Amino acid sequence: MNEPTAPGDRQWPARLHGLWQASQDVADVTEMSRHVYTLILTEPGVLAVTGTRWRHGELRYLRRATAGEPLTTTAGPPRATAAFPPRPAPGPDSRPVVHLHDLGAGHGALAPEGDVLRDAGARWALEARFGLGDGDGDWAAICVGLAGRPEPDADLVPRLVQLSEVLVASHRRVTQSREHERRQTEDAFLAEASLQMDSSLDVQETLGRVARLAVPAVAEGCVVHLFQRSGRLTPVASAHVAAVAQPWLDGLARDDRWLAALLGRAVDQGEDVRLSGAGLDGGPFGPGAAGPGTAVRAVTVNALRARGKAIGTLTFTYQRDLEDVATPRMLRDLALRAALAIDTTTAYEQRRRHVELLQFQLLPRALPTWPGVALHSAYEVADDSLDVGGDFYDAVVDRDGRLALVIGDVCGRGAEAAAMTGLARNTLRTLLEDGTSPANALERLNATLLDQSANRFVTALVALLTPTGGAEYAVEVVTAGHPRPLVRRAGGQVEEIPGAGVFLGVVPDIGVEPARLTMSPGDTLVMFTDGLTEARSAEGTMFEELLPAAVAECAERPDPAAELIARASKFRTTGNDDTAVLVARLEGRP
Missing domain, CATH: 3.30.450.40 (GAF domain)
Structure with missing residues (x-):
């Protein structure tokens, strides 16, 4: 931009300086073009100005301006000049080059701008052609329509070069600013997308x-x-x-x-x-x-x-x-x-x-059928750690025809917990099927765990139901560190069955004390693991406080075990633990 300024026009440097200042504030190229075209139209002899933008030989748009008329933009080539000879594209970083065109010779090498300039009364045109520096085939051209042929040393030639360089610089600044904003917007979207997809x-x-x-x-x-x-x-x-x-x-x-x-x-x-x-x-x-x-x-x-x-x-x-x-x-x-x-x-x-498949392999495939008692069970894998939990339950009929119900929980998760779960359930099942009393069965399991130097403890509960000869059943309940079961009576009252006993696999003497009660048709025995009672709401309330009422309502449902787990899951916001529920509803012997 070192072309000399004609001595007769001392205002041009100030105008050019003002244009440079304007180029630092414009938000888009259209706004910058308005400044440039307005300045060009003040030059003597200029009747009209056009600007074209090209990419890989394809016209993207054409802008035109004449004195007293607003700047207009046409996307793509006008229909009348849809086909025109291609012009050599300037290099992306080459300096603007000014070409002189005789508009009286037809379209020639200046289509589609020639028609626009001729319509404004122009006979000659100066075209400044320049690359936009994008490296993707983008270039542009400014054309001014003149009534007469310009002199070879006319001031307008170097000024077109200067104005073209201002447009290139403005284009680069606007492009970089938009690219920066676009990248920021895209990065913000990608970050939000990751949060949404990963949630x-x-x-x-x-x-x-x-x-x-x-x-x-x-x-x-x-x-x-x-x-x-x-x-x-x-x-x-x-x-x-x-x-x-x-x-x-x-x-x-x-x-x-x-x-x-x-x-x-x-x-x-x-x-x-x-x-x-x-x-x-x-x-x-x-x-x-x-x-x-x-x-x-x-x-x-x-x-x-x-x-x-x-x-x-x-x-x-x-x-x-x-x-x-x-x-x-x-x-x-x-x-x-x-x-x-x-x-x-x-x-x-x-x-x-x-x-889940492995977990359910540690549970019975089906509960036995026993006269006068409807058995229901449910299990929920609630932990997201993708490790097998230690909750288990079982029901067996011993050699004397009595029904033994078992529920237990091995502390922790993973392969070791799964192995101990299988050991505990199978040991109790074998002992109870053989007629071993609930207390002795738990004591022998405790001895087995101590012999193996297990580093995990086990809680367990066994309830033995024995027919009395009438409509009632004698129930013996023994617990070893396990949550106490509840009985919902036919009249709707809910009772907690007392019991004493410490965890299995910790000390030799577990101190079990059997609890005995009588159950009649319509009564329901509910056994569960601590995943049910320790479900906690957002307010900090534990489901244990609501459990008696829930048992009273669910006992007569078609599947009371599944209903209880569903209620706890809906209630739970914290306390994410597996849950097992085993229910025996006495319906009377046929």
């Missing part, structure tokens, strides 16, 4: 959140495909900003061959697919499509990869301007975060199912 360990909920987060923040439509065991990509979640278009998008995600090939390309070639314009030809999107697909202007597909393997694809459909489509960096980052969240929840769900 659930449920697979379906996570998949739904991936789709819902992206619409409409990222795109108008989103589909998540995952590989199934068959190796086929299957749609598992989708969302569309228009509810009426949702069935259409679901159908495409499931059945469209063009889209299926596109997904396969993204996975097989390990590339991010980004299609618009002619790239959408032959598919269900773009101007040549039908229905809601006509509005789609771009499609992107990113492979979902986690821990070195492809698990699916993330597809977006866009109805917005291409400039507003998310950057490849942002889409890759979102796909990576989504893949990790999906893979984590899937692995968690698989591990949880394995834990």
Whole structure:
């Protein structure tokens, strides 16, 4: 910008300086163009000004300004000049070069600006052509229409160069500022997306959140495909900003061959697919499509990869301007975060199912049928640690025909707790089936645990029901450090059965003291582990305080054990522990 200033115009440096100052404050290139065009129109002999923006030989827009008229912008080439000879594109960092054009010679090398300038009465044009420094084929041109042919040393030539350099600098500043703001916005969205996706360990909920987060923040439509065991990509979640278009998008995600090939390309070639314009030809999107697909202007597909393997694809459909489509960096980052969240929840769900399967292997497959008594049991794996818990229960009929009910809890979780759970349940089952009394059975289990130097303690409760010959049953209850059971009488009263005894596997003398009572038809015996009583609300109240009332209400329900666990789960905000419940409801002997 060292071109000399004509001595006859001492105001030009001040005007140029003012333009530089304005360039530091403008928010977009359109605003900057208004300043530049206004300044050019003050130059002697200038009838009109045009500005064009190009990318890879394609005209993005044309702006025009004449004295006394507002700046107008046309997107793309005017219809009358839709086809015109391409101009050599300047290098991204090359200095502006000014060309002289004779507008009387037809369109020539200055289409489409020539028609606009001729309409304003111009016979000659000076064109300053310059790269925008983006490195992606972007360049621009400023053209001024003149009534007469300018002299070779006219002041307007170096001034066009200076104004072009101001536009380049302004463009770079605005672009960098927008890129910074866009990156900040994208990073904030990605951070929020991670929080939302990572806040659930449920697979379906996570998949739904991936789709819902992206619409409409990222795109108008989103589909998540995952590989199934068959190796086929299957749609598992989708969302569309228009509810009426949702069935259409679901159908495409499931059945469209063009889209299926596109997904396969993204996975097989390990590339991010980004299609618009002619790239959408032959598919269900773009101007040549039908229905809601006509509005789609771009499609992107990113492979979902986690821990070195492809698990699916993330597809977006866009109805917005291409400039507003998310950057490849942002889409890759979102796909990576989504893949990790999906893979984590899937692995968690698989591990949880394995834990539940192992847990239920430590429980009886079925409870025995015993005349006059209806047995109900329920178990809830409530801990998120993905380790097997130690709660167990059982019911056996001994050699004398009596019914023995067992419930217990091994402290801690994991493989060692599972092994001790199996030992405790099987030991008590064998002893009780053989007719051993509840007190002796617990004492012998205690001795077994001490002999094995177990470093975990066990709580257990045994109730033995014996028919008396009439309608009643004699019940003997022995507890070793376990929560005391409750009896709900036929009339609705709830009683706690007393008992004494310390944990098993700690000291030789557990000090058990049997409690004896009589139960009649309509009475219900409820046994449970501490996961039920220690469920705690947000206010700090424990479910233990509500348990008698809950037992009174649930005892006559079709499945009182499941009902009690459901109530505790609904009540619980803390106290996340496994829960076992065993219920015996006396219905009278036939």
